[in-house]
Amino acid sequence: MVFSSLLFLFVFLSISMGIYLLVPKKHRNTVLLVSSLIFYAWGGPRYLLLLLGETAISWFCALAIQARKKQPARRTWLVIECVSLLGLLAFFKYTPLISSTIESITGVPTEIPQIVLPIGISFYTFQLLSYVIDVYRKEVKAQPSYWKLLLYSSLFHQCIAGPIVRYKTVADEIDNRSVTFNDVYAGIRRFSVGLAKKAILANGIAQVSDALLSTNAATLEATPAFGVWVGSIAFMLQLYLDFSAYSDMAIGMGRMVGFHYLENFNYPYMAVTVQDFWRRWHISLSSFFRDYVYIPLGGNRVGTLVYVRNMITVWFLTGLWHGASWSYVLWGLYYLCFLLLEKFVIKQRIPNGWNRVYTLSVVLLATVIFRFEDFDTLLIALRGLIGLNAGGFFSWSAWSTLLSNIFLIAACIVACTSLSVWVERLCAVWAKKSTIGFVFYSFEQAAIPLVLLGLSVLALIGNAYNPFLYFQF
Amino acid sequence: MKNRFSKQQRKILRTVRLLTVVLFCACMAIGTVNGLLLNLRPKTSEIEKRELTAFPAFTLSSFLDGSWFSQISTWYSDSYPGRDTLVAMNNDLQKLKGIGQDEVIIGGNVTADVIGAADSLTSEKTQDSGQSADSQFGKRTEAPELNQLAADMQDSILEGLLIKDGAAYGGFYFVQEACDTYTSAVNRAAEELDGTTTVYSVLAPVNASIMLDDETYKKLSGSDAKQGIEYFYSKYNDLVKPVGTYDILKEHSSEPLYYRTDHHWTALGAYYAYLNFCQVKGIKPVNKDELEKIDLYPFTGSYTTMVPTATFNPDHFEAWVPKGGNHMKVFTGDYGNPNSDQYYDAHVVETSDGIDQNNHYMRFIAGDQPFIEIDNEDINDGSSALVISESYGCAFVPWIVNNYDKVYAMDQRYSDGNFVTFCKENNIDDLIIVNNIQLANSTSLAATIDEKLH
Numbered sequence: 009m010v011f012s013s014l015l016f017l018f019v020f021l022s023i024s025m026g027i028y029l030l031v032p033k034k035h036r037n038t039v040l041l042v043s044s045l046i047f048y049a050w051g052g053p054r055y056l057l058l059l060l061g062e063t064a065i066s067w068f069c070a071l072a073i074q075a076r077k078k079q080p081a082r083r084t085w086l087v088i089e090c091v092s093l094l095g096l097l098a099f100f101k102y103t104p105l106i107s108s109t110i111e112s113i114t115g116v117p118t119e120i121p122q123i124v125l126p127i128g129i130s131f132y133t134f135q136l137l138s139y140v141i142d143v144y145r146k147e148v149k150a151q152p153s154y155w156k157l158l159l160y161s162s163l164f165h166q167c168i169a170g171p172i173v174r175y176k177t178v179a180d181e182i183d184n185r186s187v188t189f190n191d192v193y194a195g196i197r198r199f200s201v202g203l204a205k206k207a208i209l210a211n212g213i214a215q216v217s218d219a220l221l222s223t224n225a226a227t228l229e230a231t232p233a234f235g236v237w238v239g240s241i242a243f244m245l246q247l248y249l250d251f252s253a254y255s256d257m258a259i260g261m262g263r264m265v266g267f268h269y270l271e272n273f274n275y276p277y278m279a280v281t282v283q284d285f286w287r288r289w290h291i292s293l294s295s296f297f298r299d300y301v302y303i304p305l306g307g308n309r310v311g312t313l314v315y316v317r318n319m320i321t322v323w324f325l326t327g328l329w330h331g332a333s334w335s336y337v338l339w340g341l342y343y344l345c346f347l348l349l350e351k352f353v354i355k356q357r358i359p360n361g362w363n364r365v366y367t368l369s370v371v372l373l374a375t376v377i378f379r380f381e382d383f384d385t386l387l388i389a390l391r392g393l394i395g396l397n398a399g400g401f402f403s404w405s406a407w408s409t410l411l412s413n414i415f416l417i418a419a420c421i422v423a424c425t426s427l428s429v430w431v432e433r434l435c436a437v438w439a440k441k442s443t444i445g446f447v448f449y450s451f452e453q454a455a456i457p458l459v460l461l462g463l464s465v466l467a468l469i470g471n472a473y474n475p476f477l478y479f480q481f
Numbered sequence: 482m483k484n485r486f487s488k489q490q491r492k493i494l495r496t497v498r499l500l501t502v503v504l505f506c507a508c509m510a511i512g513t514v515n516g517l518l519l520n521l522r523p524k525t526s527e528i529e530k531r532e533l534t535a536f537p538a539f540t541l542s543s544f545l546d547g548s549w550f551s552q553i554s555t556w557y558s559d560s561y562p563g564r565d566t567l568v569a570m571n572n573d574l575q576k577l578k579g580i581g582q583d584e585v586i587i588g589g590n591v592t593a594d595v596i597g598a599a600d601s602l603t604s605e606k607t608q609d610s611g612q613s614a615d616s617q618f619g620k621r622t623e624a625p626e627l628n629q630l631a632a633d634m635q636d637s638i639l640e641g642l643l644i645k646d647g648a649a650y651g652g653f654y655f656v657q658e659a660c661d662t663y664t665s666a667v668n669r670a671a672e673e674l675d676g677t678t679t680v681y682s683v684l685a686p687v688n689a690s691i692m693l694d695d696e697t698y699k700k701l702s703g704s705d706a707k708q709g710i711e712y713f714y715s716k717y718n719d720l721v722k723p724v725g726t727y728d729i730l731k732e733h734s735s736e737p738l739y740y741r742t743d744h745h746w747t748a749l750g751a752y753y754a755y756l757n758f759c760q761v762k763g764i765k766p767v768n769k770d771e772l773e774k775i776d777l778y779p780f781t782g783s784y785t786t787m788v789p790t791a792t793f794n795p796d797h798f799e800a801w802v803p804k805g806g807n808h809m810k811v812f813t814g815d816y817g818n819p820n821s822d823q824y825y826d827a828h829v830v831e832t833s834d835g836i837d838q839n840n841h842y843m844r845f846i847a848g849d850q851p852f853i854e855i856d857n858e859d860i861n862d863g864s865s866a867l868v869i870s871e872s873y874g875c876a877f878v879p880w881i882v883n884n885y886d887k888v889y890a891m892d893q894r895y896s897d898g899n900f901v902t903f904c905k906e907n908n909i910d911d912l913i914i915v916n917n918i919q920l921a922n923s924t925s926l927a928a929t930i931d932e933k934l935h
Contacts, residue, residue: 009550015557018512050554052547124546193498196505212578404700405586405641412579439486446490453494454501461508463574469564470571 009050011257012206014468020047021261028265037159037182040265047164048127055126058096063154063161065092066136070143070150070157082144089140097133100126105332128168130329132161134296139175141300148176156182163267165258169251171272171292178267185266195263197457202256204460207467209423210250212416217243219409221376225385228392232399235406236392242413244375245420248277251290277424280363282346282370293329297322319344333381342377346370521562527837534559576792585644585791586700596655596704596712641701642784643689647794648741649784650689652701653919655709662927664716667914670901670934671720674912678904681761682717683724683754683915684710685746685873688739691730707731710918724761726754742793743782745842746917748800748876754915755880762911767883772801775832780841798841800830803882805859807832809846816852817898819889819907829855829879845875851895855888862886865907869893869900869933870915871926877915885910893930900933 009016024043031039049056069089073082098106100123107120139160142148151157159182166173220239222228231239255272262269272292279285286294305318320341327340358366376393380386388397395401410417422428435452438445486494515521525532537543537552544550561567641652671680689698690706707727714723730738730753738750746754752769759766779795807828815821831844846853849872865887868874871894878890889909891900904912920926 009554013554013558014512014516014561015554018509018516019557022509022513050547050550052545052550054545055547189495189499189502192502196502200505403586408585408587410579412585414579416578439490446493450494450497454497454504457501457505458508461505465512466567466571466574469558469561469567470575 009047011254012203012211012464012468014465017203017465017468025264036265037156040163041155041159044159044162044164044167048162048167051127051168052124055129058100058126058129059132059162059167060158062093062096062133062136063158065089066140066161067151067154067157070140071152073140073144074150086140086144090137093133093137097129099123100129102328102332105334109334125332131170131172132167134172134293135166135175136161138172138296138300142174142176148179151175151179151182163262165261165267166269169254169258170290171255171258171269172296173269173292177270181267187264187266191263191266195260195265197260198263199257199260200457200460200464202253202258202260203464205249205256205423206253207464209416209420210246210253211467212413213242213246213249213420216409216413216417217246220406221379221389223380223382223385225382225388228385228388229397230399231392231397232403232406233392233395233397233401235399235403235409236389236397238406238410240372240376240379240389240393242417242420243379244277244372245417245424247375247378248273248289248424249420275424275426277368277371278364278426279367279371280360281350281358281367282343283350285367285371286343286347293326297326301325316348319348323347330378331381335377335381335383335386339374339377342374343370515562516557518562522560523562523564524560526568527565527839533564587642587644587788596708641703642788643693643697643701644784644788644791645693645697647792648692649744649788649791649793650693650698650701651687651744651919652689652698652703653687653706653709653922655704655712656922656924659922659924659927660713660716662924662931663916663921664713666927666931666934667721668716668718670912671718673901674904675720678909678912679722679762680720681722681724681758681911681913682714683758683877683913684713684726684918684921685750685754685916686710686727686730687917687919688744688746690727691734692739706918709922713918713921722761724754724758726757729753729757737797737799740780740782740784740796740842742780742785742796743842744784744787745782745872746876747796748845748879751873751876752801752880755877758881758913759884764884767804767880769801772804772883773832775800775802775830777838777841779838781839782842785839795838798844800832800844801879802830802832803857803879805857805883809853809855811847811850812852812854816891816896817903819854824854827853829882842872842875846878846890848872848875849892849895850890851892851897853890855882855890857882857886857888860884860886865889865909866911866913867891867900867904867907867909868913868915869896869930871917871920873917873920874915877913881913893926893933896933898933899935901935 009020020043024039028036028039028043045056048059066089069085069092072085076082076085103123104120107117111117111120139148139151139157143150151160160173160175160178161167163173217239220231220235221243222231222239228236252273259269259271270292272290274288274291276285276288279288302318302322305321306314307318308315310318323340323344324337325340326343327337330336330339376389377386380389391397392399435445435449439449440446523533524535534552534556536556537549539549543552641654643650643652667680667682674680686706687703689701689703710725710727714725717723730750733749733753736749737747738753739746756766775798777798780798781793781795784791785793807830809827809829810824811827812818812821812824814823827847829846831847836844842848846855855878864885866881866885866889868878868881868888868890869892870877870890871892874890874892878888882888889903889907891903893900900912903909914930916926916930921930
């Protein structure tokens with residue numbers, strides 16, 4: 009089940025929230041847990057066993073670590089946790105990649121095993137790892153209740169698409185959380201913004217990127233350079249809006265019930281360097297790798313060669329985490345190159361203004377790499393960007409696609425900036441100064457969540473139409 | 482400057498936000514209750530002209546792998562009560578996405594095969610690595626499933642579409658493989674029916690090739706439709722009688738031969754093809770001015786839902802009622818058996834009210850039907866014809882009703898059985914195969930006709 013579906017909105021969310029509010033406080037965790045398990049099982053009940061199993065391993069290992077005083081014993085249980093969870097992740101996510109890579113080198117196995125990726129495994133595996141490591145580091149106490157740990161790992165707000173919530177962020181709130189009226193309003197508003205970002209903007213702009221940056225090699229070959237550029241920009245916008253929308257909805261739903269998740273995005277396309285970009289993009293993942301891989305390896309307080317090794321490790325893993333394909337590793341290493349360039353060559357030499365152009369250009373090319381799992385198609389896209397495809401440089405089709413989506417593209421660009429935050433602040437300042445301003449501000453406060461919900465529902469119903477299901481004429 | 486809200490302002494804001502939370506919850510509750518009204522869930526969509534997703538059947542495997550749940554999600558959204566109204570509202574909103582233009586090209590990122598290249602040494606493409614006009618939905622060497630066929634056909638229609646001055650124009654992208662399959666199937670049928678049934682082929686040009694000037698047609702980057710039809714016809718053996726359509730339609734291109742809002746030709750367009758058919762067959766065509774005519778306005782056809790963001794000028798829907806009766810049998814089962822009692826009565830041209838403005842094209846022979854029979858009460862000479870076609874045949878059939886004792890029509894997509902066998906068993910005089918050139922040119926439809934003309 010995805011957040012941006014009518015079934016989620018009008019069946020799952022409304023009913024689970026209704027029951028949550030009706031039951032006594034002491035049963036609310038139970039309601040959340042049952043809801044989360046139903047939510048997860050909706051994507052395939054058999055994979056629920058994996059979630060339950062990984063949580064059981066982590067629960068047991070954390071308690072075992074906490075119970076032991078001696079470091080070697082504690083480390084043994086930590087190793088058991090890491091090997092178990094990373095082994096399961098490797099098996100379910102990377103077996104086809106490993107097999108096909110071995111096959112391409114040795115010729116065996118002749119048949120690549122096809123394993124369905126359990127939903128959210130990358131997210132909840134990392135959450136549980138962070139929990140056990142934090143227990144090992146004595147940063148948090150182990151959760152004695154399996155069910156509460158299961159609530160943490162399975163909570164439907166963030167279980168399948170992040171953000172990667174640290175246990176210490178929500179440890180207290182699992183047992184003791186209070187919901188203020190402001191929390192509910194802020195949660196609803198944030199959820200509506202996320203829903204609109206996904207249903208209206210991301211889904212809308214996806215049509216442009218699908219048309220002009222097609223993953224079909226032959227279609228891409230026939231797309232002119234102008235179209236490939238527009239498609240690439242559209243995909244760059246889509247990627248942020250889609251992903252951050254899920255984080256917005258997760259943060260909003262958490263807020264409605266008293267959980268305060270950390271921000272996962274901070275207007276990454278406003279970054280002035282690639283390093284700055286990664287401080288703003290998928291923050292929960294970057295901080296995971298920083299805290300559990302990069303710093304334990306020595307971070308930057310080491311010699312140049314070790315630093316480069318640390319960076320290669322982190323960015324190889326970052327790429328691999330995003331998908332079981334070497335193209336994602338390439339994508340990670342591409343970013344690594346620019347981070348090293350910034351560290352050792354570019355430094356702060358790019359003038360203001362141009363540094364944004366530089367960063368956006370690097371990120372744009374990275375999104376093109378991210379788009380294609382197949383290297384041959386990626387090459388077609390890269391050739392397309394410089395007009396070396398069969399499509400040439402320009403076509404009326406690409407031009408008309410741009411014009412017929414120009415306001416949507418503009419809206420997406422605005423949504424990628426902090427302009428709305430500035431406008432909100434200005435409105436608040438105006439509201440404090442004048443009555444008209446206050447009336448306007450009050451109206452805005454009331455209208456935004458409702459209007460966005462209404463428009464999103466319309467967009468979701470419109471998108472539910474699948475023209476290829478049946479065609480009568 | 483004040484830097485804090487006053488106590489009263491904070492109170493008002495709190496009330497406003499409380500009201501927002503209440504209204505938000507109310508909206509969610511209304512949406513939930515509406516979704517639970519199972520008896521109000523629509524089964525078909527008028528606006529999209531399709532059957533909506535049905536509730537999925539339960540199987541253990543689909544339950545365990547999650548596909549059953551996924552299908553429930555689709556069913557829930559697809560048949561949500563009031564969806565047509567909501568979809569129409571969303572379509573209106575979609576128009577705000579960009580600048581309305583006089584000309585919009587949809588698709589067109591295809592590279593057609595070179596017409597006739599197969600007859601030289603090799604089958605070359607116009608571009609070394611360009612996309613074949615049929616490749617984006619895969620080459621089909623076997624007849625596809627019905628839904629897949631429908632999907633492929635829509636893909637084919639949308640392969641290249643120019644929207645200009647409130648009308649949509651579809652392009653033609655030649656596919657050698659489909660042409661070979663189609664023409665060899667027709668040739669084979671003609672050989673098998675030699676001496677008993679005469680085979681006619683009517684290939685209708687795409688509307689862009691007729692209604693647009695050459696310069697504008699080139700914007701679709703497609704193939705030359707006239708050359709394409711002639712090439713198809715050149716592949717036929719002597720037993721197949723090709724009916725020319727391009728020249729006569731081009732000659733009358735100032736008339737409404739195709740709809741602006743629909744991907745079909747009009748009754749008038751089909752009439753000109755019918756005139757040429759009569760010439761090839763050597764019979765006298767009916768004078769349309771002697772027939773009863775209906776003219777309905779507005780007609781907003783399939784393009785308006787295929788491209789909801791475009792603005793269209795509605796069409797007039799014109800139809801002429803055939804002489805000798807306007808009655809026909811629509812068989813609901815036991816297709817291919819004219820003696821079956823599984824049928825209902827309908828009209829060759831439906832003149833009554835009760836069909837909405839989006840569906841007027843279904844007034845011709847009750848839409849796309851697997852098998853119909855029309856008995857002309859004025860002709861009792863035993864002459865008979867079988868028309869096999871996709872929906873382009875619907876507008877054509879009412880014309881030939883005027884010239885035969887019995888006319889049968891089968892939609893090649895939905896009909897079971899074998900057309901050749903049917904002709905033999907029922908002593909059919911003429912087998913008339915009517916297709917739009919772009920659809921005949923899709924490997925899906927070609928594979929279907931290949932299968933059913935054995």
